[in-house]
Amino acid sequence: MIAGLPIAARSAPASQDEGRDVYAQNCAMCHSTGVGGAPKVGSFDDWRPRLASGPSGLLVSVLRGKGGMPPKGGNASLSKTDAHAALEYMLSLAK
Numbered sequence: 215m216i217a218g219l220p221i222a223a224r225s226a227p228a229s230q231d232e233g234r235d236v237y238a239q240n241c242a243m244c245h246s247t248g249v250g251g252a253p254k255v256g257s258f259d260d261w262r263p264r265l266a267s268g269p270s271g272l273l274v275s276v277l278r279g280k281g282g283m284p285p286k287g288g289n290a291s292l293s294k295t296d297a298h299a300a301l302e303y304m305l306s307l308a309k
C-alpha cells in the first residue's frame with residue numbers, strides 16, 4: 215500500500231483503520247522517517263517529551279502546525295476528526 219507504513223499497522227484492530235489511513239496519506243511522509251525533526255512513529259523516546267502536552271495539546275499542534283509541520287500536515291481539507299484519528303493512531307504506536 216503506502217511505503218513506510220509500520221509493520222504493526224497491518225495487524226491494527228478495525229477501530230484504528232481510519233486513523234491508520236489518514237496517517238498513511240497525510241503524516242507518514244514525515245513521521246515514518248523523522249524528516250525535519252518530526253517525532254518518529256514507534257519511537258517512544260521521540261514522543262516522551264511531547265506527551266506532556268497531553269493528547270489535546272498535541273492535537274492543537276497538528277491543527278495549527280508547529281515548527282516544520284504545516285497546519286494539518288499540509289492537507290487543509292483534513293477534518294479535525296480525521297486529524298485526531300491519525301494522532302491517536304500515531305500515539306498508539308509510540309509505546
Ligand code: HEC
Binds near residue numbers: 240242249267284304
Ligand atoms: C511536512 C512534514 C510533516 C507532516 C506531513 C506531518 N508532520 Fe507532524 N511534525 C513534523 C515536524 C517537523 C514536527 C516537529 C515540530 C517541532 O516540534 O518543531 C512534527 C510534530 C508533530 C507532533 C508533536 C507536536 C508537539 O506539540 O510536540 C504531532 C502530534 C504531529 N506532528 C502529528 C502529525 C499528524 C497527526 C500528521 C498528519 C495529519 C502530521 N503530524 C503530519 C512534520 C510533519
